[in-house]
Amino acid sequence: xxxxxxxxxxxxxxxxxxxxxxxxxxxxxxxxxxxxxxxxxxxxxxxxxxxxxxxxxxxxxxxxxxxxxxxxxxxxxxxxxxxxxxxxxxxxxxxxxxxxxxxxxxxxxxxxxxxxxxxxxxxxxxxxxxxxxxxxxxxxxxxxxxxxxxxxxxxxxxxxxxxxxxxxxxxxxxxxxxxxxxxxxxxxxxxxxxxxxxxxxxxxxxxxxxxxxxxxxxxxxxxxxxxxxxxxxxxxxxxxxxxxxxxxxxxxxxxxxxxxxxxxxxxxxxxxxxxxxxxxxxxxxxxxxxxxxxxxxxxxxxxxxxxxxxxxxxxxxxxxxxxxxxxxxxxxxxxxxxxxxxxxxxxxxxxxxxxxxxxxxxxxxxxxxxxxxxxxxxxxxxxxxxxx
Amino acid sequence: xxxxxxxxxxxxxxxxxxxxxxxxxxxxxxxxxxxxxxxxxxxxxxxxxxxxxxxxxxxxxxxxxxxxxxxxxxxxxxxxxxxxxxxxxxxxxxxxxxxxxxxxxxxxxxxxxxxxxxxxxxxxxxxxxxxxxxxxxxxxxxxxxxxxxxxxxxxxxxxxxxxxxxxxxxxxxxxxxxxxxxxxxxxxxxxxxxxxxxxxxxxxxxxxxxxxxxxxxxxxxxxxxxxxxxxxxxxxxxxxxxxxxxxxxxxxxxxxxxxxxxxxxxxxxxxxxxxxxxxxxxxxxxxxxxxxxxxxxxxxxxxxxxxxxxxxxxxxxxxxxxxxxxxxxxxxxxxxxxxxxxxxxxxxxxxxxxxxxxxxxxxxxxxxxxxxxxxxxxxxxxxxxxxx
Numbered sequence: 001x002x003x004x005x006x007x008x009x010x011x012x013x014x015x016x017x018x019x020x021x022x023x024x025x026x027x028x029x030x031x032x033x034x035x036x037x038x039x040x041x042x043x044x045x046x047x048x049x050x051x052x053x054x055x056x057x058x059x060x061x062x063x064x065x066x067x068x069x070x071x072x073x074x075x076x077x078x079x080x081x082x083x084x085x086x087x088x089x090x091x092x093x094x095x096x097x098x099x100x101x102x103x104x105x106x107x108x109x110x111x112x113x114x115x116x117x118x119x120x121x122x123x124x125x126x127x128x129x130x131x132x133x134x135x136x137x138x139x140x141x142x143x144x145x146x147x148x149x150x151x152x153x154x155x156x157x158x159x160x161x162x163x164x165x166x167x168x169x170x171x172x173x174x175x176x177x178x179x180x181x182x183x184x185x186x187x188x189x190x191x192x193x194x195x196x197x198x199x200x201x202x203x204x205x206x207x208x209x210x211x212x213x214x215x216x217x218x219x220x221x222x223x224x225x226x227x228x229x230x231x232x233x234x235x236x237x238x239x240x241x242x243x244x245x246x247x248x249x250x251x252x253x254x255x256x257x258x259x260x261x262x263x264x265x266x267x268x269x270x271x272x273x274x275x276x277x278x279x280x281x282x283x284x285x286x287x288x289x290x291x292x293x294x295x296x297x298x299x300x301x302x303x304x305x306x307x308x309x310x311x312x313x314x315x316x317x318x319x320x321x322x323x324x325x326x327x328x329x330x331x332x333x334x335x336x337x338x339x340x341x342x343x344x345x346x347x348x349x350x351x352x353x354x355x356x357x358x359x360x361x362x363x364x365x366x367x368x369x370x371x372x373x374x375x376x377x378x379x380x381x382x383x384x385x386x387x388x
Numbered sequence: 389x390x391x392x393x394x395x396x397x398x399x400x401x402x403x404x405x406x407x408x409x410x411x412x413x414x415x416x417x418x419x420x421x422x423x424x425x426x427x428x429x430x431x432x433x434x435x436x437x438x439x440x441x442x443x444x445x446x447x448x449x450x451x452x453x454x455x456x457x458x459x460x461x462x463x464x465x466x467x468x469x470x471x472x473x474x475x476x477x478x479x480x481x482x483x484x485x486x487x488x489x490x491x492x493x494x495x496x497x498x499x500x501x502x503x504x505x506x507x508x509x510x511x512x513x514x515x516x517x518x519x520x521x522x523x524x525x526x527x528x529x530x531x532x533x534x535x536x537x538x539x540x541x542x543x544x545x546x547x548x549x550x551x552x553x554x555x556x557x558x559x560x561x562x563x564x565x566x567x568x569x570x571x572x573x574x575x576x577x578x579x580x581x582x583x584x585x586x587x588x589x590x591x592x593x594x595x596x597x598x599x600x601x602x603x604x605x606x607x608x609x610x611x612x613x614x615x616x617x618x619x620x621x622x623x624x625x626x627x628x629x630x631x632x633x634x635x636x637x638x639x640x641x642x643x644x645x646x647x648x649x650x651x652x653x654x655x656x657x658x659x660x661x662x663x664x665x666x667x668x669x670x671x672x673x674x675x676x677x678x679x680x681x682x683x684x685x686x687x688x689x690x691x692x693x694x695x696x697x698x699x700x701x702x703x704x705x706x707x708x709x710x711x712x713x714x715x716x717x718x719x720x721x722x723x724x725x726x727x728x729x730x731x732x733x734x735x736x737x738x739x740x741x742x743x744x745x746x747x748x749x750x751x752x753x754x755x756x757x758x759x760x761x762x763x764x765x766x767x768x769x770x771x772x773x774x775x776x
Contacts, residue, residue, distance in 0.1 A: 160633075160636070161629075161632065241549075244549065245549035245550075245633075246637075248549050249634075249661050249662055249665070251661065259652050259657050259660050260656060262650040263650070264652050266661060269645065273639065274637055
């Protein structure tokens with residue numbers, strides 16, 4: 001097979017993990033584009049990866065940059081996600097992205113089809129692997145009646161009072177705790193308050209966690225016809241109650257507050273005090289938990305598919321679990337795309353892959369080969385068909 | 389008996405309650421000194437009390453003011469407590485005060501004795517009634533081995549997330565949550581972190597509360613020789629954990645924090661957001677809980693004195709419980725002093741009264757006559773003398 005030239009946009013936590021994985025596979029040539037010189041230097045010395053300087057906040061610079069490559073992997077902050085997707089489509093390159101952009105990427109589907117490029121977005125763990133599982137379930141269940149996704153990135157050691165550290169930008173965590181959560185009930189989109197409806201759940205190997213509403217269904221609201229769907233975030237018990245109290249006190253507010261003779265946004269004060277406490281130390285262990293439960297009828301009988309994914313910090317590579325579980329689905333899917341296994345012009349979320357025969361199994365097998373193991377419960381089925 | 393002229397320094401929540409009580413008794417003439425015109429107007433119209441304007445932040449103004457009166461009651465914020473005590477002693481007037489000054493008032497004892505004036509400070513509920521109980525126990529127990537004081541002012545209705553409103557200045561509450569707590573263990577003063585060692589306690593009529601260390605022993609550290617003494621603050625369960633988390637996050641800090649291009653003290657931001665939520669609404673019901681437990685040997689047998697005080701908002705007068713239970717001990721003790729029942733030049737905390745035969749009983753009886761009832765458990769005693 002011909003070696004291809006891959007460029008990774010962004011050399012942060014996720015981009016580094018992508019580069020390390022592709023370098024280890026050594027099936028293609030890899031370059032990381034990154035503005036920060038010290039980040040480039042670390043990538044070159046620690047992972048032996050080629051880098052080049054580029055200002056990735058400018059779509060024009062991205063369009064110019066990607067010309068010299070066969071495939072593009074996106075690992076930029078969410079704020080740059082949409083404009084980067086547009087630029088890569090405009091440049092006519094296939095693309096796999098994990099940026100978690102706030103916009104609806106599927107709106108660029110027609111443009112990608114017209115350009116003949118295949119793009120897969122939201123290709124991390126959740127969104128990402130969870131979407132592929134949902135897509136798979138949609139090929140087995142008829143009707144597909146309910147989908148529940150539970151996901152969390154956690155520090156291995158619980159430290160009072162937050163029992164939490166952020167595997168990605170802390171401001172995005174607060175954003176997640178603020179934005180109203182869209183779930184689907186009785187076939188309709190229902191808006192719930194973020195942090196609402198906490199429920200305790202036991203996870204083998206982790207213990208009891210608490211799941212609460214966040215706005216994580218994203219593309220699934222549009223691509224699946226399932227009457228009951230929800231996505232919840234997992235944290236150690238107590239975290240959500242504390243964050244609710246912090247929110248209730250007013251610290252999530254972006255409205256300037258007059259304090260003495262200065263004006264300050266409470267959220268900025270919270271961020272300044274809180275985010276240093278939420279930052280993982282170098283080498284500090286984390287873990288990632290994902291549970292996906294899909295229910296419906298299969299051959300007329302009630303059936304339920306359940307996947308549990310539990311991944312931990314890898315001391316050998318120093319890669320945190322959140323980096324591993326976000327980066328590896330993207331590098332694996334990139335491999336499938338480069339091998340021509342998945343090639344369909346347009347903008348796709350990973351449920352499109354999950355619908356293809358054998359692709360979820362292949363994704364999970366390749367994740368397992370990288371130490372990210374997922375336990376799929378044998379589908380529970382009722383003995384007798386039931387009337388729908 | 390001759391009518392005397394009493395002046396109350398300060399017409400706030402406590403001063404108003406003192407004035408209303410003395411007016412109702414109608415044994416003496418009462419005047420409230422107060423700078424704020426609207427407060428004076430309310431005192432005159434609502435309680436029919438005479439008032440006069442005075443800047444009570446100036447000791448010289450107080451010295452001049454009190455000349456025309458026979459007795460002085462203090463109801464000023466803690467920050468003015470010590471300088472006011474000095475001014476009243478200098479003017480040669482007897483004085484009863486509830487200001488909860490941070491300084492040690494007993495340092496002015498010699499000056500008061502030289503001037504021939506009797507001053508009782510810390511004369512509210514706790515410090516106050518609790519001190520009188522401790523003084524009483526010190527006349528019964530030999531040795532007096534342990535003293536535990538539990539006190540809290542609470543809203544009747546619990547509201548998430550703080551389950552608390554402040555019966556006095558919210559800044560003083562945070563101060564109480566910040567200042568290291570001095571307790572006595574094995575005869576030595578031991579410093580504990582504020583908010584530490586929470587313990588659940590059940591109170592008849594209130595339910596389960598949580599008690600935690602605060603710096604409330606004050607004069608008792610100096611006036612009693614008891615090897616184990618502690619004072620704890622009572623709140624509804626959960627409050628202290630939330631306040632600890634808030635403190636841990638850094639919001640009690642008085643160090644300026646750079647946030648963007650402004651510098652702000654985190655405590656000031658917290659205060660601005662929190663204190664409106666901690667303010668009682670007009671007519672909102674509160675309650676006051678006090679438990680004092682004194683243990684030791686009496687006639688060679690183990691004995692334990694326990695007092696439980698539970699008081700509630702009085703809808704008839706509109707006086708909150710915290711105002712009632714703080715003001716009435718002072719007006720009652722003022723009455724004892726004016727009647728010559730307690731007269732001993734010097735500066736005293738209320739344990740001095742409690743040591744006098746019959747005075748604690750009289751204080752509790754007069755409190756009960758004002759609707760503040762206290763349940764004294766019959767002292768539990770072992771049947772047999774034990775070796776000390």
